[in-house]
Amino acid sequence: MTTAHGWVATRFGGFDDWEFIEREVPAPGQGEVSIRVRASGVNPADYKHVSMPNPGLELPVPIGYEVAGIISAIGPDTEIATGGGRVGDPVVAFRISGGYSTELTVPSGDVLAKPDGLGFPEAANLLLAGSTASQMLHVVRAAEGETVLLHGASGAVGVSVLQQARALGVRVVGTASEARFDEVRRFGGIPITYGDGLVERARDAAPDGFAAALDAIGTDEAVDASLELVDDRSRIVTIAAGPRAERNGFVAINGRQPQSMEYRDSVRADLLRRAGEGELVVPIARTYPLPxxxxxxxxxxxxxxxxxxxxxxxRH
Incomplete structure (x- = not known):
């Protein structure tokens, strides 16, 4: 058994109450893999899920959902999700617990081979945002030749939506601040600003209308615009406005829903392949030491x- 350092939430609330602790890393049993972490992905979900008590969540809570690193040990008669797996292999692990760590042991079904063409920081940030974006496009049934409205086009999920929509032949009009317009254009979107006059700007950008709307920010403005511009509420999806979706009869998805977990698991390997081939880009703004x-x-x-x-x- 080895030791590692990692972040845990010791109280519900803000991350000021988190602690960076030393803990033991159990040796992997059958169906488990130990990973020496090189990079941990950073997502809003990392702190949101411990912002308040939730059923089944007991303190201290290990933080972090996705990592990229090197297999340091593998259990007997065990393969990773993409097949094979040996000590020293570079891998990605997604929907795990405790990713803000130097080393950890996780279920082998959550571990996939990292493509050679994908860096560790990029690999550690691909799957949560990428699988969410994929599910959003899947839920609204986005199809070649259609135009969709995307709220939050320059965020992590939005940037992945832009790239995946472009591959499908779907045209995207996306909201962003003017400072981020070039980023939206870089990935194939047509940028418009949010704020007063949003609906009119959207209609000007897509005179033939919108087949669907995807909300990655959750503001009332985004929801109201989506409802006004898209008649079929089954083709409006949000990842951030669950109460409005329930009230107004459109679709809300999140990573805790069984159908979401099943879908997102099904696209992990393909997203990694496409990122390794350069089809999907994960822009990295900054890196930080784990502490x-x-x-x-x-x-x-x-x-x-x-x-x-x-x-x-x-580095170990």
Whole structure:
């Protein structure tokens, strides 16, 4: 058994109450893999899920859903999700617990081979945002030749939606601040600003109308515009406005729903393949040493990171 350092939430609330602790890493049993972490992905979900008590969530809570690293040990008669797996292989693990760590043991079904063409910080930030974006497009049945409205086009999920929609032949009009217009255009979107006059600007950008709307920010403005511009509420999806979806009869998805977990698991390997081939890009804004997780999350909460953030573990 080895030891590692990692972040845990010791109280529900803000990340000021998190602690960076030393803990034992159990040796992997059958169906388990130990990973020496090189990079940990940073996502809003990392702090949101411990912002308040939830059923089945017991303190202290290990933090972090996705990592990229090297297999340090593998259980007997065990293969990773993409097949095979040996000590020393570079891998990605997604929907795990405790990713803000230098080493951890996780179920082998959550571990996939990392493509050679994908860096560790990028790999550690691909799957949560990428699988969410994929499910959003899947839920609204986005099809070649259609135009969709995307709220939050320059965020992590939005950037992945832009790239995946372009591959499908779907035209995207996306909201962003003017400072981020070039980023939206870089990935094939047509940028418009949010704020007063949003509906009119959207109609000007898509005179033939919108087949669907995807909301990645959850504001009332975004929801109201979606409802006004898309008649079929089964083709409106949000990842951030669940109460409005329930009230107004459109679709809300989140990673805790069984159907979401099943779908997102089904696209992991394909997203990794496409990223390894350069079809999907994960823009990295900054990296931080793992002990500086609070600083990274403070920057993330600023709302303008300009790309993904990664926590880097010291080399072993």
């Amino acid at each position: 500086d997780a609070r600083e990274a999350l403070t920057f993330l909460q600023s709302g303008h990171p300009g790309g993904k953030l990664a926590l880097l573990s010291p």
